[in-house]
Amino acid sequence: MALIAVADAVARIVAGVVPLPCEAVPLGEALDRALGRDLAARRTQPPWNASAMDGYAVRAADIETVPVTLKVIGAAPAGHPFSGRVKAGEAVRIFTGAPVPQGADTVVIQEDTERQGDQVLIRQSVAAGRNVRQRGIDFHDGEVLIQAGRRLRPRDIALAAAMNHADLPVCRRPRIAVLATGDELAPPGTDPGPDRIISSNSYGVAAMIRQFGGEPVDLGIARDTHEALADGIRRAQGMRADVLVTLGGASVGDHDLVQEALKAEGLALDFWKIAMRPGKPLMFGRLGDMRVLGLPGNPVSAMVCARLFLIPLVEALLGLADPAPGDSPAILGADLPENDHRQDYLRATVVRDATGRLVATPFARQDSSMLSTLCQSDAFIVRAPHAPPARAGDPCTVMLLDF
Numbered sequence: 051m052a053l054i055a056v057a058d059a060v061a062r063i064v065a066g067v068v069p070l071p072c073e074a075v076p077l078g079e080a081l082d083r084a085l086g087r088d089l090a091a092r093r094t095q096p097p098w099n100a101s102a103m104d105g106y107a108v109r110a111a112d113i114e115t116v117p118v119t120l121k122v123i124g125a126a127p128a129g130h131p132f133s134g135r136v137k138a139g140e141a142v143r144i145f146t147g148a149p150v151p152q153g154a155d156t157v158v159i160q161e162d163t164e165r166q167g168d169q170v171l172i173r174q175s176v177a178a179g180r181n182v183r184q185r186g187i188d189f190h191d192g193e194v195l196i197q198a199g200r201r202l203r204p205r206d207i208a209l210a211a212a213m214n215h216a217d218l219p220v221c222r223r224p225r226i227a228v229l230a231t232g233d234e235l236a237p238p239g240t241d242p243g244p245d246r247i248i249s250s251n252s253y254g255v256a257a258m259i260r261q262f263g264g265e266p267v268d269l270g271i272a273r274d275t276h277e278a279l280a281d282g283i284r285r286a287q288g289m290r291a292d293v294l295v296t297l298g299g300a301s302v303g304d305h306d307l308v309q310e311a312l313k314a315e316g317l318a319l320d321f322w323k324i325a326m327r328p329g330k331p332l333m334f335g336r337l338g339d340m341r342v343l344g345l346p347g348n349p350v351s352a353m354v355c356a357r358l359f360l361i362p363l364v365e366a367l368l369g370l371a372d373p374a375p376g377d378s379p380a381i382l383g384a385d386l387p388e389n390d391h392r393q394d395y396l397r398a399t400v401v402r403d404a405t406g407r408l409v410a411t412p413f414a415r416q417d418s419s420m421l422s423t424l425c426q427s428d429a430f431i432v433r434a435p436h437a438p439p440a441r442a443g444d445p446c447t448v449m450l451l452d453f
């Protein structure tokens with residue numbers, strides 16, 4: 051199979067994805083969830099012409115000439131409206147948020163008044179309508195204010211609550227089974243002995259899935275045998291995972307059995323191998339309804355590929371209309387040689403120069419086993435296949451790290 055381009059691979063992975071069904075969650079659990087349906091207001095806000103200040107509700111016509119003394123005929127604290135009508139020469143004591151009584155059209159703030167028993171002296175004239183929030187200035191009953199596909203932010207949750215929703219329809223989280231593979235792997239915190247390395251990828255990839263709204267399910271480490279791999283694959287199917295992510299065993303070595311095992315279970319392979327670095331041996335296909343993404347084993351390759359290919363799939367399954375941001379312009383902080391046929395993702399630090407431009411400087415060592423440099427990086431410098439040599443100061447494209 052020929053190496054395919056990164057953008058083509060993403061397009062093939064998300065092709066035909068239908069957002070998962072909705073479930074209702076309480077407001078307190080809705081943060082970062084993907085809204086599954088357009089949300090319409092269940093009331094008008096404010097529901098009445100409301101005072102924006104503490105003061106006196108008056109008729110603007112009565113205070114054109116000041117000072118003037120008005121008769122205070124009642125009070126309207128928030129939550130306790132004044133039911134009477136304000137007539138010429140009258141005022142009602144009012145507080146922020148309370149309905150402006152009938153007859154009144156303006157509120158004078160209390161700092162511009164002097165209370166004398168049941169009378170109030172108005173010292174300052176204000177324009178008609180001042181300090182009154184008109185009914186519905188925020189929104190009206192039935193108005194759609196939050197669109198399906200929004201990843202809910204704290205302010206969306208405040209708005210949804212004001213719209214009188216206690217529960218929100220959000221997309222079910224995609225269930226993503228994560229299967230590490232390799233005889234050499236030992237879980238963190240154990241004594242690996244001299245022949246093993248610690249399995250890190252499942253933890254990083256699971257955390258990324260969670261960060262972007264999926265539900266990771268750790269299937270543990272499968273040994274490099276057909277039986278162990280088949281068992282892991284069947285467990286993913288048994289739990290009705292939306293996606294199975296395999297880690298490692300994706301390349302061409304004698305012990306890279308993942309693809310074979312998947313095919314034996316019925317995998318319809320879509321593509322294998324991408325023109326990118328790190329991450330060449332990425333694999334994608336379907337096993338029934340379950341999408342299968344085979345990530346390379348090298349830890350940086352696994353994380354880069356998870357961000358580039360798995361997260362768009364998670365976002366598509368969530369029906370997100372505002373996927374996480376993509377590339378930004380920057381300038382190079384160091385020279386780079388000509389690129390080969392693979393699109394490069396170079397770990398880099400990024401600073402702002404005096405003119406506000408982003409300056410991206412790649413790490414000298416880009417080995418795909420080195421998680422330490424990934425953690426020190428701010429961005430990937432994205433270099434197109436066959437990019438010509440570039441000098442420090444030349445424009446470049448970066449993908450700021452958001453995981």
Ligand SMILES: Nc1nc2c(c(=O)[nH]1)N[C@H]1C(S)=C(S)[C@@H](COP(=O)(O)OP(=O)(O)OC[C@H]3O[C@@H](n4cnc5c(N)ncnc54)[C@H](O)[C@@H]3O)O[C@H]1N2
Nearest residue numbers: 230248249250251252298299300301306330346347348351
């Ligand atoms: N002859 C060739 N060899 C390799 C090629 C190639 O095209 N021809 N591609 C190389 C590239 S690029 C990559 S990337 C790796 C990916 O190989 P695999 O996906 O088969 O990964 P493994 O061989 O299983 O492991 C590679 C490396 O990563 C470590 N690893 C694996 N899983 C984990 C884990 N869960 N946590 C931490 N580290 C993990 C593993 O121990 C190896 O060191 O293949 C190249 N080879």
Ligand code: MOO
Nearest residue numbers: 328329330351418
């Ligand atoms: O693509 Mo591999 O990820 O270069 O090490």
